[in-house]
Amino acid sequence: MGAIDGVNVKGCVELGFEEEPEILAIEEAVRVLLQGVCDDSNREGVRRTPLRVAKALWEGTRGYKQKVKDIVSGALFPEAGLENRAGHAGGTGGLVVVRDLDLFSRCESCLLPFQIKCHVGYVPSGHRVVGLSKLSRVAEVFAKRLQDPQRLANEICEALQHGFGPTGVAVVLQCSHINFPSSESALSDPNHKGWVKMLAKSGTGVFHDGMTDVWTDFLSLLRFRGINVEDAHSSGSDNKSWCPSHACSKTGVPDSAMLRSVASILCSLGEDVPLRKELQETPARFVKWLMSFKDSRLDLKLNGFVQNKRDFRCNDEHLRCEPNLSFWSQCEHHLLPFHGVVHVGYYSSDELNPVQRSVLQSIVHFYGFKLQVQERLTRQIAETVSTFLGEDVMIVVEASHTCMISRGIGKCGSSTATVAVLGRFSMDASARGKFLEIIPDSGAGEG
């Protein structure tokens, strides 16, 4: 973790780190992007965003600079097999499976991070086993690059096969890619699925053919941990990318300075953009995603709500809850997604009707589709909601932040809740308690 901060193993700051030419080049490119999406790129919240983004990108693709040989060398241990009897065990044929390695990678199609549960199996040979942690470290080398699930599985598999020469290696990856709706479809499709899932398998040696008995053994051992490979959507031979940005319409001509900036970032990270066809459209897709959070883009839409606000005002005394309004946003500190749900507490004589609920959802999306921090999002929703649901309003926002997991922090399961309390909710702890009690299970943060 020290590496990201420029803090070395002794806890000292590596002073030169932020002045590395590659970091400076990426930082400059991110500054161009930020100017395109943000009305005031000098305000304090985003002033150092280019440096933060540059460090996160650099750290998240450090695999380009790592060599498998350096990791595996010295990590092979002599280990006896069976002697004088039929069978397989230990250093001659005893299947080894490591399950549920949490990895993060960056999608080569859109540059957003994706989550991976990685499972590795291998069959030792020549009376040698490899240190278990090396399977994880080698997988990490290839995850920390711009990737596609199948290519990642193949690269991990081949690197382990060539790295220490076992009888065979099998890799199964369960990948989840965030599936951002556009600001329009977020509202029109309330059942929008927030994740695209994909399964990738790869095998070398005795695992080369996917139908062998040893694959069956491996998959049975995954099933012990609830990993059911047969049920999952698997990558076919159709060669179509899994990235949801491929399905987006190509409307609008992105700013060419922004496109050039993304292309230059890819080169700084170590990719050969002109030669890799998978990367040709990546700058356009990333800029399109980024621009969907542009400050001014949605202003007109809110005007519609504000005009109607008086129609919805109620003054009755019943505590009500509108839970689980989904939101999508972008962390202004790291230009990374965060998303989750908003719970609204208020007082009214009746439950909201569907039209009123959709107005709430629109307010949530309006403040979501911006460069944001969760604390501000929470306050802004509270202020606007109170203009038409009354002065007594409580807002709880629950989110999982990609910036907490895809950077060096590595806190996979963490989630953040923020609260705003207006009117009587700020004075009356029992009202807060009652509201928090009646919110149904949100499932926020589920990958």
Next chain:
Amino acid sequence: MGAIDGVNVKGCVELGFEEEPEILAIEEAVRVLLQGVCDDSNREGVRRTPLRVAKALWEGTRGYKQKVKDIVSGALFPEAGLENRAGHAGGTGGLVVVRDLDLFSRCESCLLPFQIKCHVGYVPSGHRVVGLSKLSRVAEVFAKRLQDPQRLANEICEALQHGFGPTGVAVVLQCSHINFPSSESALSDPNHKGWVKMLAKSGTGVFHDGMTDVWTDFLSLLRFRGINVEDAHSSGSDNKSWCPSHACSKTGVPDSAMLRSVASILCSLGEDVPLRKELQETPARFVKWLMSFKDSRLDLKLNGFVQNKRDFRCNDEHLRCEPNLSFWSQCEHHLLPFHGVVHVGYYSSDELNPVQRSVLQSIVHFYGFKLQVQERLTRQIAETVSTFLGEDVMIVVEASHTCMISRGIGKCGSSTATVAVLGRFSMDASARGKFLEIIPDSGAGEG
């Protein structure tokens, strides 16, 4: 992660790292310990163990060299609160809660790692919020020291309070400490609980008093994630350590050279052993734990089983399963615990009776209580079990390795399965499949 390997942010190996005087001193001390516990400390599997242990200890206590000020500075962002209305939101009073931060620490009483789910809440003031990841980074500074749960909670809390001056900070830690049985009690108490759990709470500012409304709000937001603080065993005022090693009998006089080595390690890491009373008995406890895995210690016990082996042999054709025999072991590469369950498949006319099952469990403990690697453990159990359950034996060992989670690898949920197949299990894939199918859910790796 780079830091542990001596790999810096550019992916280059920091060449001087392994020659640092502190690392060399710890390495030398670990060499003394290894000689005490291992008959041949020059064999290839353990030859570089002193260096690996030194690096892991150094990395696992890097918090001694880190300053909270360096982390928090530059991470405070201006954030508006509510204007002209009653309530709390954003930078003036909007409660922020980050849940489920996975941390690892080292127990000050016994030096073994313990797991932590950390939950932090704070109330911003002065129109300022802190970058969310800093809550995690600050917690990490204190987790990476020799700790006790309550002290850890207090230190995180106070560091955040002083670091950026909010209205108040609350910290809740759910801690799990591995509870190693002695080799004797492992056999006599089949219901031995593998974990000691403890809850620690700390609060500053508005959270100083544990019964305030804001604590109620915070705990309600934890309950959303299934964290039920009221139910958990909480640290009382009785000042008794939670570490299970305190309950162990103090039999035997540990080797004084080994004791001196552990004390010197503590000093190298940055602790003041003579001054900190909690550390007075730590060397004795650690040496006692280490020595329970001494190669030769249990030899006599197995002789008993081997003499009886012919009584148990069967040649019937029914596939049987003896699942979930627990084991406890020590990774010889890192001198860290690994533990889990062993499943035994065999052919017999009858199920084993309780005595026979206890013999299996004894064999598992015999090979567990050694410096081990999981692949060897699996093979050794297979070989010995086959001498009295027949030539057709299949062994599956499922384990979670502390060395995969407490070092820089950081793979919290990962688990490892290893397989040995003898006789017909090695030829007959359907026999293997049937055995793997009938093994009931093991719950291995549960923290």
